[in-house]
Amino acid sequence: MWHVSCVVSSCSGVQLMGCSKWRAAFNFGHLRVQSKLSVFLTMIILFTYLFYSLNGYCDSLPRPVYDQKSNLQNQIPIDDGHEASAQQLGAYNASRVVREQLSDLSHRDAPSSNISIANNFGSKKFPQAIIIGVKKGGTRALLEFLRIHPDVRAVGSEPHFFDRFYDKGLDWYRNLMPRTLEGQITMEKTPSYFITKEAPRRVFSISRHTKLIVVVRDPVTRAVSDYTQTLSKSPGLPSFQNLAFRNATTGLIDTSWSAVRIGIYAKHLENWLRFFPLSRLLFVSGERLVTDPAGEMGRVQDFLGLKRVVTDKHFYFNQTKGFPCLKKPEGSSRPRCLGKSKGRPHPQIPSDVLHRLRNFYRPFNLKFYQMTGHNFGWD
Numbered sequence: 001m002w003h004v005s006c007v008v009s010s011c012s013g014v015q016l017m018g019c020s021k022w023r024a025a026f027n028f029g030h031l032r033v034q035s036k037l038s039v040f041l042t043m044i045i046l047f048t049y050l051f052y053s054l055n056g057y058c059d060s061l062p063r064p065v066y067d068q069k070s071n072l073q074n075q076i077p078i079d080d081g082h083e084a085s086a087q088q089l090g091a092y093n094a095s096r097v098v099r100e101q102l103s104d105l106s107h108r109d110a111p112s113s114n115i116s117i118a119n120n121f122g123s124k125k126f127p128q129a130i131i132i133g134v135k136k137g138g139t140r141a142l143l144e145f146l147r148i149h150p151d152v153r154a155v156g157s158e159p160h161f162f163d164r165f166y167d168k169g170l171d172w173y174r175n176l177m178p179r180t181l182e183g184q185i186t187m188e189k190t191p192s193y194f195i196t197k198e199a200p201r202r203v204f205s206i207s208r209h210t211k212l213i214v215v216v217r218d219p220v221t222r223a224v225s226d227y228t229q230t231l232s233k234s235p236g237l238p239s240f241q242n243l244a245f246r247n248a249t250t251g252l253i254d255t256s257w258s259a260v261r262i263g264i265y266a267k268h269l270e271n272w273l274r275f276f277p278l279s280r281l282l283f284v285s286g287e288r289l290v291t292d293p294a295g296e297m298g299r300v301q302d303f304l305g306l307k308r309v310v311t312d313k314h315f316y317f318n319q320t321k322g323f324p325c326l327k328k329p330e331g332s333s334r335p336r337c338l339g340k341s342k343g344r345p346h347p348q349i350p351s352d353v354l355h356r357l358r359n360f361y362r363p364f365n366l367k368f369y370q371m372t373g374h375n376f377g378w379d
């Protein structure tokens with residue numbers, strides 16, 4: 001090894017004098033050929049060792065999982081297909097698992113490149129907070145905005161447990177949930193819960209402490225949005241006014257039509273208030289979620305007891321879509337807007353039809369403002 005240090009020093013042009021001194025001191029002159037050979041061999045061993053250690057180190061570096069994530073995310077719509085069947089739910093859940101594994105890695109420092117290990121952290125819990133409504137209120141936007149928060153883990157699809165799949169049992173429901181660590185909140189959204197009679201009692205029976213979020217939107221616009229969605233699936237649907245009125249001449253509104261019924265918020269809220277105090281509910285303005293997403297997200301994060309992580313720096317207004325979108329989310333290569341079924345153009349509805357509908361909703365809206373202590377300004 002003396003030879004090595006000498007040669008290495010000589011190569012770097014440092015301590016040349018020091019080397020000659022060593023040579024003289026040990027008087028290795030008579031071993032010149034042997035020493036050159038041993039220096040050569042030692043160097044080969046040294047370089048081989050260095051080569052393999054560096055190579056091994058590179059292998060242990062995390063893989064570019066973010067690229068994988070953005071590719072997969074592009075294939076999985078963040079649109080929810082509101083009427084998802086159990087089969088679709090299963091298929092979606094499979095892709096959800098992948099997405100969550102990947103989001104695990106983007107939200108936290110990846111401990112390793114093995115995504116299946118990352119997904120085993122934490123445990124599955126019942127949601128501590130649920131977005132219970134309303135259909136077409138902006139529930140998908142709210143959930144996707146919340147999912148940026150590192151302390152929020154949410155099911156991507158709508159579980160529909162408290163309305164359609166209650167018979168499947170609690171284990172089935174909990175199993176749908178993503179794993180959470182200490183301090184993280186489990187969430188889900190199913191907008192039809194808000195109008196489901198049995199839902200308040202069922203949610204309450206799991207935990208009276210569940211936080212409930214309702215995204216509300218002008219019931220007239222909401223009805224048109226609801227109709228637009230149905231029309232996109234059944235192009236032969238009768239006109240909006242045909243469905244909205246029981247009698248077109250008298251202008252009697254058909255409250256049995258779900259697009260109308262869902263918008264009577266005060267009536268549905270009464271059911272929830274039988275089980276939950278008002279303080280357990282947060283009402284998010286669907287309109288403000290579009291005009292001031294960061295402001296509305298501030299209220300939501302406060303209500304959930306979360307640090308205000310999601311702020312205006314996360315949003316930009318996409319002129320083409322006409323809605324706020326997420327700026328390049330962490331780990332993704334491009335900005336993200338909601339899918340095509342969110343923010344669809346609405347068909348033109350005659351103004352007198354809208355006017356009648358507005359009159360119909362007015363007393364219910366006022367009651368709703370009174371109940372919630374919040375004027376949403378729809379009238």
Ligand SMILES: Nc1ncnc2c1ncn2[C@@H]1O[C@H](COP(=O)(O)OS(=O)(=O)O)[C@@H](OP(=O)(O)O)[C@H]1O
Pocket residue numbers: 080082134135136137138139140141191224225226228286289290323324325337338341342343344345
């Ligand atoms: N950022 C952003 N991007 C796109 N769309 C947005 C956004 N924020 C709110 N909205 C409004 O959300 C409406 C759909 O509401 P939901 O997600 O609750 O629909 S659903 O019940 O889950 O089908 C959807 O209704 P339509 O405009 O009628 O399509 C939008 O107006």
